[in-house]
Amino acid sequence: MKKLLLVFLFAIAPLATFAAEEGPKLDHVNIDLNDKPSLQRGARIFVNYCLSCHSASYMRYNRMGHDLGISDELVKENLLFAADKVGDLMKAVMPEEDAKDWFGVAPPDLSDEARYRGPEWIYTYMRSFYRDPKAVSGWNNLVFPHVAMPFVLYDWQGEQRPVYKTVKTVDHIEIGGKMVNKETNSEVFDHFELAKPGTMSPQDYDKAMRDLTNFMVYLAEPAKLVRYRIGAYVLIFLVVFLVFAYLLKKEYWKDVH
Numbered sequence: 001m002k003k004l005l006l007v008f009l010f011a012i013a014p015l016a017t018f019a020a021e022e023g024p025k026l027d028h029v030n031i032d033l034n035d036k037p038s039l040q041r042g043a044r045i046f047v048n049y050c051l052s053c054h055s056a057s058y059m060r061y062n063r064m065g066h067d068l069g070i071s072d073e074l075v076k077e078n079l080l081f082a083a084d085k086v087g088d089l090m091k092a093v094m095p096e097e098d099a100k101d102w103f104g105v106a107p108p109d110l111s112d113e114a115r116y117r118g119p120e121w122i123y124t125y126m127r128s129f130y131r132d133p134k135a136v137s138g139w140n141n142l143v144f145p146h147v148a149m150p151f152v153l154y155d156w157q158g159e160q161r162p163v164y165k166t167v168k169t170v171d172h173i174e175i176g177g178k179m180v181n182k183e184t185n186s187e188v189f190d191h192f193e194l195a196k197p198g199t200m201s202p203q204d205y206d207k208a209m210r211d212l213t214n215f216m217v218y219l220a221e222p223a224k225l226v227r228y229r230i231g232a233y234v235l236i237f238l239v240v241f242l243v244f245a246y247l248l249k250k251e252y253w254k255d256v257h
């Protein structure tokens, strides 16, 4: 029994360390891969504002168009800024070496980002840029401190300023053989305030970031949409099959009773 308990404790140990990892609170985002209009709006933002630096090099334009219900003609007219042909892979406009020279780090490929960081992280990251005069790009980020990415959606969101609150912690320490309470004040992030409004209201900006995150979740696992479709056909087939199976059962048992 003791051994079993030990095995159990070892098994859950990684969970405990994971839970202990402190970081800023991530905001919930409602991901819905069946919401085609949201995915289409997200694709538009991604192609217009992110592909200049980041690639999504596992994805082809026409595959994306096909999955999201956008015709090749519409893809050509509205989404093909960084490539010539609809069959091309979604590669960044900026050559990687140049980007590395400018930003110090190459912007990573975002094909798998939603699986690597999770949708909540991306959604919070895109809404957590704030002005920081000390940063090289002039921007810092709450969930990615000292990020090298300039805040490219600044026009939309405007300029945020972090508001901190003072938190008092009391430590029990020993001085000269006596236990005393030592109080320390620390500043922790509380919320953002909008120092300069952007062209979008905060609600509309959140909605746009939800669409973008939704699209990036699709990007990380495009086959999910195909699985959903096949899943629906399988369920329809099972319902139809049930009717026939029931009729067949009735036919077989008719003579028994």
Ligand code: HEC
Pocket (backbone or CB within 6 Å): 045, 046, 049, 050, 051, 052, 053, 054, 103, 105, 106, 107, 108, 110, 113, 117, 122, 125, 146, 147, 148, 149, 150, 152, 153, 212
């Ligand atoms: C001007 C170039 C540029 C543009 C445009 C840009 N990024 Fe970035 N991005 C960067 C760079 C550089 C980094 C690497 C930051 C670092 O490692 O410090 C980065 C990092 C990121 C990361 C974090 C990657 C990680 O390490 O997990 C995400 C997510 C991201 N970008 C999303 C976006 C999205 C979404 C857009 C479009 C709205 C966008 N970026 C537009 C340059 C850019």
